[in-house]
Amino acid sequence: MKRLSSSEREVVVYSYYRDAELRGANLIFRMTRFVDDPESQVMLSEHLADETRHAWLWTQRIRDLGAYPVPIDDGYQVRIGKMAGLPRNVIDLFGLTVVVEQRALRRYQEHMRRPGIPPETMEVLREVSKDEPWHIDWIRKKAREFAENAGTPKRADEAIAKYREIDRAVMQDLGDFERSLGI
Numbered sequence: 001m002k003r004l005s006s007s008e009r010e011v012v013v014y015s016y017y018r019d020a021e022l023r024g025a026n027l028i029f030r031m032t033r034f035v036d037d038p039e040s041q042v043m044l045s046e047h048l049a050d051e052t053r054h055a056w057l058w059t060q061r062i063r064d065l066g067a068y069p070v071p072i073d074d075g076y077q078v079r080i081g082k083m084a085g086l087p088r089n090v091i092d093l094f095g096l097t098v099v100v101e102q103r104a105l106r107r108y109q110e111h112m113r114r115p116g117i118p119p120e121t122m123e124v125l126r127e128v129s130k131d132e133p134w135h136i137d138w139i140r141k142k143a144r145e146f147a148e149n150a151g152t153p154k155r156a157d158e159a160i161a162k163y164r165e166i167d168r169a170v171m172q173d174l175g176d177f178e179r180s181l182g183i
Ligand SMILES: [Fe+2]
Pocket: 021, 024, 050, 051, 054, 104, 128
């Protein structure tokens, strides 16, 4: 990659975050087609509203820098999708979502610990991180409930463990890349 200025690097990093939020929203949207549990439908609607708002907050942050989001085709979700494939049942789908949400939160928390973060970026990081714990909690609870109801109570945690392995492999590469941008 050509040498980027520090504000260009910021735009790249925020574009990765934006992409992860948009693709996360797409995953949540897809789940609305997968489950007929009415409680899940309510939760998914609010969850989807959060993820699209997160994508908008990163988009606004990029615009505030006078830039436009850059297209990202090798972000977290694409990488994990390639390695994990698309889950074919609801327990796997929910298990994958738990891992993806935990990763989103961890990336933001890690970013917040770096020195010299512009206050406007810190505000967005705080705002988007605030919603992730309830996302993780309700999805994990539902995954376990589905597994329980299917008579395979361990399936949810097994699915989460399986996707966590894949997530680790994905983040090894992506984490190196993000650190190399040094923002
Ligand atoms: Fe989010």
